[in-house]
Amino acid sequence: MKMRMVIVCLGLAVIACGCGSSEVKTAGFLSDYSKLQRESDSSMRYINDKVAATYSSFIVDPVQTRLYSNSKAKGELTDEQIKDLTSYMRTKIAEAVAAAGCKVVYQPADGVARIRVALTNIEKTDAINMLPQASLLGAGVGGASMEAELVDSVTGQQIAAVLQSRSGSRVPFSNLGDWTAAKGVMDEWAKNFQKKLETMHGK
Numbered sequence: 001m002k003m004r005m006v007i008v009c010l011g012l013a014v015i016a017c018g019c020g021s022s023e024v025k026t027a028g029f030l031s032d033y034s035k036l037q038r039e040s041d042s043s044m045r046y047i048n049d050k051v052a053a054t055y056s057s058f059i060v061d062p063v064q065t066r067l068y069s070n071s072k073a074k075g076e077l078t079d080e081q082i083k084d085l086t087s088y089m090r091t092k093i094a095e096a097v098a099a100a101g102c103k104v105v106y107q108p109a110d111g112v113a114r115i116r117v118a119l120t121n122i123e124k125t126d127a128i129n130m131l132p133q134a135s136l137l138g139a140g141v142g143g144a145s146m147e148a149e150l151v152d153s154v155t156g157q158q159i160a161a162v163l164q165s166r167s168g169s170r171v172p173f174s175n176l177g178d179w180t181a182a183k184g185v186m187d188e189w190a191k192n193f194q195k196k197l198e199t200m201h202g203k
Contacts, residue, residue: 025163027066029118029147032158047160052150053200055113057103059153063089064118066147073122081179088183089117092190100197108153121145121165122182143167144182146189164189 026033035046063086067074077085093115094104105112123143145165151158166185 027120029066042165044163057105057112059114060094061116066118071121089186096190096194100194112153114153117148144185
């Protein structure tokens with residue numbers, strides 16, 4: 001009975017904390033923050049739809065890491081894991097561009113936009129006190145934060161920008177303890193980007 005009460009209290013604590021909803025921070029990666037508008041406590045966005053719709057070719061820059069000073073990932077991520085996560089994100093962005101019927105190119109030119117992305121925080125999936133019920137309560141779901149922008153490849157003019165933090169899905173207990181949730185967030189970012197490109201180009 002006491003154990004049940006502990007589990008219930010943990011669940012309420014997770015819900016009260018918002019379970020992954022975090023205040024938007026800045027990492028100094030974007031070329032311009034002045035146009036961003038707050039969407040929620042974990043998201044800010046700016047886009048010039050009319051201008052963005054004129055681009056159908058994109059350079060996908062290597063994804064960077066600009067981890068916040070208080071990010072736990074600084075002490076948890078190895079260089080190999082950072083390389084894996086940033087490469088994964090870049091691949092997903094390139095796939096999203098192609099899936100939307102646009103082109104990935106490698107040289108600046110008129111009509112070509114550059115996609116710049118930095119991971120600013122990565123949260124590891126983890127279980128609270130190793131309780132089997134923890135994942136069912138949404139504990140340790142992991143997640144990621146990023147800053148990204150779309151700029152003209154020749155002039156550097158900012159066309160769109162976003163700051164966002166997201167929690168991972170409620171993953172099975174057996175998958176906790178790795179970076180699966182963070183990659184799941186990256187998948188969602190890429191899908192949303194693909195949908196935006198398709199909408200802008202009337203697809």
